[in-house]
Amino acid sequence: MGKRMGVVLGLAAVLLLSACGQRDWGVDQHGRPLAEQLQGKWLVINYWAEWCGPCRREIPQLNALDEQLRADGVRVVGVNFDGLQGAELARASEAMGIRFSVLATDPASRLKLPTSAALPVTYIVDAEGRVRERLVGEQTAAGLDSRLKALRGDS
Template sequence: MGTRLQAVIRMVTGMSLGLLLAACGEDLGVDQSGRKVPAGRLEGQWLVINYWAEWCAPCRTEIPELNALDRQLGDWASVVGVNFDGLQGAQLSGAVQALGIEFTVLAQDPSARFGLPRPQVLPATFIVDDRGRLRERLVGEQTAAGLSERLAALQVEK
């Protein structure tokens, strides 16, 4: 009877852990408007993850390019922003509005999920493929055309 009870306890514990881990992957936190960002919305897409800050002049110049890129990409890829300074709530929303950011900005840094190193300089842009693998790290100001070319080249290299 003791062995059977232990087996049941192990099974229940394993199922509970599995459910807990599954729940962790359900969303990527909230965006600049406080809305949940479901992981399913971005899974299976190529991601252009851009780290920016209000005080970063090249970031300010780059944002219109990222807006244009995000509009061009369609359903197969998305631009996602991350504030380098970790702004949250109304501060994040205000910074996004002030800079004219149109793409999704995550309040929580997704670096652990995608294995991204902490940027040492800004702007920093990471390209993650549709399987969630880091494919490229770009430092400095990017253009929509340049990022489109890199995305196309990386898809061919797949």
């Protein structure tokens, strides 16, 4: 009985650790953990840079989309193309007027996102973590909302 319980507890620990790894989105530009906020949500992942004019123009659209769709299980998250971290990331995000969460850790390898030579680039990821669409160039809230509705099967 003790040996069986040890095996069960060991298996449970492995499952818990692997589940934690799947949910670990790291922290945002302010150092706040994101796992609870992003797990099981549709994500609009936007890569941006301070030197990118189209990125600057689309930030207000992405802010609006994040606010509009949060209640529907959709989150907009940003990734700094230049790999800024810590205080630099927070400063750049604020300078760009970003109100949505910016990931401190690039999820590209985890989600198997292709490297993009152009910015901005936006990925739509479903609630199971599958990349459903890659959009290159400046996006609008209305256009992204339309794509999300089509992908989610919303009317």
